[in-house]
Amino acid sequence: MSSGLELVDVGVAYGSARVVGSVSLQVAPGRIVGLVGESGSGKTTLARAIVGSVALVSGSIRLDGAELRSGRRSRDERRAIQLVGQDPFASLNPALTIGSVLDELLRVHHLGGDRTQRRARSAELLGLVGLEAEALDRYPRQFSGGQRQRIAIARALSVEPAVLVADEPTSSLDVSVQKTVLELLSGLSAQMNLATLFISHDLSVINAVCDDVAVLQGGRLVEVAPAGRFFTHPEHPYSRALLEAVPRIVKEAR
Ligand SMILES: Nc1ncnc2c1ncn2[C@@H]1O[C@H](COP(=O)(O)OP(=O)(O)OP(=O)(O)O)[C@@H](O)[C@H]1O
Numbered sequence: 001m002s003s004g005l006e007l008v009d010v011g012v013a014y015g016s017a018r019v020v021g022s023v024s025l026q027v028a029p030g031r032i033v034g035l036v037g038e039s040g041s042g043k044t045t046l047a048r049a050i051v052g053s054v055a056l057v058s059g060s061i062r063l064d065g066a067e068l069r070s071g072r073r074s075r076d077e078r079r080a081i082q083l084v085g086q087d088p089f090a091s092l093n094p095a096l097t098i099g100s101v102l103d104e105l106l107r108v109h110h111l112g113g114d115r116t117q118r119r120a121r122s123a124e125l126l127g128l129v130g131l132e133a134e135a136l137d138r139y140p141r142q143f144s145g146g147q148r149q150r151i152a153i154a155r156a157l158s159v160e161p162a163v164l165v166a167d168e169p170t171s172s173l174d175v176s177v178q179k180t181v182l183e184l185l186s187g188l189s190a191q192m193n194l195a196t197l198f199i200s201h202d203l204s205v206i207n208a209v210c211d212d213v214a215v216l217q218g219g220r221l222v223e224v225a226p227a228g229r230f231f232t233h234p235e236h237p238y239s240r241a242l243l244e245a246v247p248r249i250v251k252e253a254r
């Protein structure tokens with residue numbers, strides 16, 4: 001029985017500054033949990049802790065019940081948790097074609113068979129995110145921001161992760177492009193049974209894609225609730241304050 005991603009009393013500090021308190025949260029396979037909170041509340045820091053790029057000062061992170069230690073993760077553990085970040089321009093190596101990036105990942109993780117099979121799988125992955133196979137032979141600079149974010153999603157999914165952490169994946173995109181990328185992410189999460197942590201400070205975005213909502217304030221979770229309940233009956237005063245800042249969503253949800 002797989003239990004997905006579990007954070008138990010997770011604490012993170014930069015030097016002596018404790019930025020994440022004691023966060024406990026579960027993301028089950030096939031679910032999308034939205035993490036909201038104002039700028040500086042620790043959302044990205046928590047994402048970094050989950051992917052293992054910053055160490056915990058307390059607590060633990062578990063995948064299907066097995067503890068993952070930061071800095072000492074095996075290749076398979078690193079493969080299992082993938083991050084899609086905010087900036088589609090920073091996330092792709094400008095010197096490599098999309099095809100060579102995907103090919104290398106499939107090769108290293110023994111996922112795609114021989115060279116010809118890997119090429120076919122890479123084309124298939126691009127198809128999943130709505131891009132043509134000819135994109136394989138192009139470089140990142142030849143794509144728009146929205147297309148690059150699709151490529152970043154294809155890259156994350158190429159290694160067949162169990163967990164996807166999306167940190168403000170659409171905040172740098174045009175509103176018109178945002179919607180298609182969000183639909184893509186939620187569709188693929190369901191299709192691949194991913195446990196997805198979706199970070200955003202935009203409640204309308206959270207409302208559009210998440211099953212559950214977790215609210216971070218000053219590095220602590222103040223509320224975790226199913227999205228339906230969160231948008232109609234937020235419990236914590238901070239949640240209410242966040243929602244009151246965007247009255248339109250509250251009305252629509254009601
Ligand atoms: N590398 C770092 N070294 C020291 N302090 C940091 C570092 N990264 C972030 N911080 C601090 O940790 C706190 C949380 O930052 P974090 O980036 O996790 O917030 P966030 O919720 O993602 O904000 P935003 O919505 O602006 O992306 C902030 O006070 C920030 O200044």
Ligand SMILES: [Mg+2]
Binds near residue numbers: 043044045
């Ligand atoms: Mg952030």
